[in-house]
Amino acid sequence: MxxxxxxxxxxxxxxxxxxxxxxxxxxxxxxxxxxxxxxxxxxxxxxxxxxxxxxxxxxxxxxxxxxxxxxxxxxxxxxxxxxxxxxxxxxxxxxxxxxxxxxxxxxxxxxxxxxxxxxxxxxxxxxxxxxxxxxxxxxxxxxxxxxxxxxxxxxxxxxxxxxxxxxxxxxxxxxxxxxxxxxxxxxxxxxxxxxxxxxxxxxxxxxxxxxxxxxxxxxxxxxxxxxxxxxxGTIDAPSWDVVRLGKLAARIYAPLGTRMRLGDHVRVVRAFIEAFKAFEGHTDASDDDEKRPELPELRLDLSKYQDQLTHWGLTDERVRRPTISRPLIFARMVLRFVWAWCLFTLSLPGLVLWTPVFLTTFYAVHNFKKASLDSLLHGCLTDSDPSRLGKPIFDTWDEIAQYKLIYGLMSGLVVWLGLSLVTFPFSAITFMLVPALMWMALRWLEDAVSAFRAFTAHLRLLLVGKSTLRAMQVQRKELYPRIMDFAVNAIGLPDNPEVYFTRRGGKEKGRVQGGWEFGTRYFSIKRRRKRDWEETLLYDVASLDLLDYPNEE
Missing domain, CATH: 3.40.1130.10 (Glycerol-3-phosphate (1)-acyltransferase)
Structure with missing residues (x-):
């Protein structure tokens, strides 16, 4: 035995x-x-x-x-x-x-x-x-x-x-x-x-x-x-277009940002995608169309609304809120711009340390994309990897995060250990101070970018104009009851998402409860409170719609 x-x-x-x-x-x-x-x-x-x-x-x-x-x-x-x-x-x-x-x-x-x-x-x-x-x-x-x-x-x-x-x-x-x-x-x-x-x-x-x-x-x-x-347990769709529509429908159904758990957000998106993908590529009526005759038309109207959002660089959250007066928009723009500039100035010393890391990763990813494009255009291998031959250019993007992680780690270690050696006999202090300064600079930069993003969002509201914005709000108001009816009666999602999902489960990173905590979490040293799970540091939700969904045709 x-x-x-x-x-x-x-x-x-x-x-x-x-x-x-x-x-x-x-x-x-x-x-x-x-x-x-x-x-x-x-x-x-x-x-x-x-x-x-x-x-x-x-x-x-x-x-x-x-x-x-x-x-x-x-x-x-x-x-x-x-x-x-x-x-x-x-x-x-x-x-x-x-x-x-x-x-x-x-x-x-x-x-x-x-x-x-x-x-x-x-x-x-x-x-x-x-x-x-x-x-x-x-x-x-x-x-x-x-x-x-x-x-x-x-x-x-x-x-x-x-x-x-x-x-x-x-x-x-x-x-x-x-x-x-x-x-x-x-x-x-x-x-x-x-x-x-x-x-x-x-x-x-x-x-x-x-x-x-x-x-x-x-x-x-x-x-x-x-x-x-x-x-x-993940998003599995037949096309990027279905992913776009699923995320938009989920955001209209539950515009909760990070007050909703990440797992719940993914499952809601997946629920819409599972319903939509049955009709991917279908132009003729089918048995499923007869059971849910509203779905093809709903998909078409969602797509039109998404195209409008992408064209004007707006998010659904900006359209959902009532239109505010131009003087108030200008006041908020000034406040956001000043706050962004203050935070950016505060983060400058640490950003000097981050500069070699950002430049190294940018150079590595740029060369990687160039090599992939050369392989596609000339039909020859530039990196001794036969598996890449004949792949579309976006199909190499699965390795970009890997390049950023590895080159970022290498260059970050060089900066950290290099400064510790150069500052001898104060190396012990530098060894602790450098990563702390780099982390705080990153946190302040996140806040600065978020404030500047809010500034540009208000600027877009001015550029769009009242008539166009009202037309988009009418589009959304017409879509909302159809989305809710479909979510509740066809998919089986809760009928009161803003109550159900904010009370569901315990705390996790990014999810907060209560007005005070929701406001103060923005200044957390550990992690900035995001407004949307789709948000990243350098790109907002509107620009990600263009960056992350390549044209497969």
Whole structure:
């Protein structure tokens, strides 16, 4: 009888990497909200962690930092074999974390046999020790609004490891499916939702149909269950247009900003998307159209309203509020501008320290995009990665966050440690002062940008003119009861969202209760109180509509 499984010991390099990227992820993303941590099996229980894969290496780093060390001592990662053995920080990072290389047929020339037998053997041995293994069943990272069909490799791995341990009645393996939702995956100070679903548990006693010899339909059934769980916790749409409409409908239905939990916001958006996507590409009447004849027309009217908002650079929140007088608009503009200038001046000393970081990441991303564009235009490889050949330019955007994180971390460490060395014998003071000053400068910059954004929003109200603004308000007033009726009677959402969602659940980052706390949270040192989960540092909701939804045609 085998003894209790304790899992592999955690390498020091893995501990260092986890600490580094917990730090850099908290800086790059405004908040990373984790749901369902109680569903994570403890160390010593064989576990496969799977997730959707839309943000390259960043997905793995988010999972590593989202799983508490008290629950799992480490998460064994996998990555494509072409990322190993390179003279780059990324390659060192992947290898130092104990990542297992996986060969993909698309990464090798025709005629080369891809053999992952050794890889599967290592993964099964890790599972038998009680480790957790991370796999991305889509098989590749992609910048698309929909989840790709899942490969069957995870289900086959479960079958193989169960067959190897069929004589051990106590051997169980858990499949922990996770959904990662980036509000805007590559933009600074955006937000991330990580949702762990209840694990699926397999053993030779409960699932004898997965033991060899196996009928392949059972492999497909497990894969289908995985897809259902993963897609249920994130935004999965057939096109970017459906994503735009789903987010707009959710904002009209529940204009709560961060008083609504991030998880609730994502689920409301997803509810509208699930209803809309059934009609994606449909121009003729169908059975669904007969059941909900108002939906195609509602989608069309929402699209027209969204086009108006994008054209004028306005958000739905600005249109929803009653029109205010021009003198009051001018007064608010002056106040916002002065406040923005004061905060920006206050943050200038720290921004000097941030400048090398911003310039380095900008240069790295610019070169990356240029290389991707050259590959697209000339049909030749510029980065020795055959998987990029023939991909549309926006399909390389899944790696932008990875470049920003890695180059930002490297340049930030150089600034921090370099100043500590240069200021000797006061290095101990500088070592503590530099990160504190950089963090406060970032917080003041966030407030300054927010104030200036409010200034430009009021300026747009003046430029739009009263007649156009009134026409848009009429559009919204006509849409609102239709959205509410559809949300409540067709989708089954609560009929009083502003009461239901503000009272629902406990506190989390970004969500506040009570007027005093809602106002004072703006000045929090830890995190600025956002007005909308779609908000980032440098872009508002209106501009993100243009930046994040590429034209796939």
């Amino acid at each position: 085998p003894g209790p499984r304790t899992g592999s010991s955690t390498p020091y390099s893995y501990i260092l990497i986890r600490l580094l990227f917990r730090f850099v992820l908290k800086i790059f993303y405004g908040s990373i909200v984790v749901e369902g941590q109680a569903n994570i099996p403890k160390t010593g229980r064989p576990c496969i962690v799977t997730s959707n894969h839309s943000n390259s290496l960043t997905d793995a780093l988010v999972l590593v930092t989202a799983i508490p060390p008290v629950d799992r001592n480490m998460l064994r990662l996998t990555a494509k074999a072409t990322q190993f053995g390179q003279r780059s920080f990324t390659s060192w990072l992947i290898e130092a974390a104990g990542t297992v290389p996986v060969k993909r047929r698309k990464d090798y020339a025709d005629g080369i046999t891809v053999d992952n037998t050794d890889v599967m053997e290592k993964l099964m041995e890790a599972l038998e020790l009680g480790d957790a293994v991370c796999l991305f069943p889509e098989g590749l990272s992609r910048y698309h609004p929909t989840i790709a069909p899942l490969k069957t490799g995870v289900a086959r791995l479960i079958s193989d490891v169960l067959t190897r341990n069929r004589n051990d009645p106590d051997f169980e393996i858990s499949l922990l499916n996770c959904s990662i939702t980036y509000m805007h995956r590559q933009h600074f100070r955006s937000d991330v939702l990580v949702s762990f679903h209840p694990p699926m548990t397999f053993s030779s006693k409960t699932h004898p149909e997965l033991l060899a010899p196996i009928d392949y339909k059972h492999i497909r059934q497990v894969t289908a269950q995985m897809y259902e769980q993963i897609s249920s």
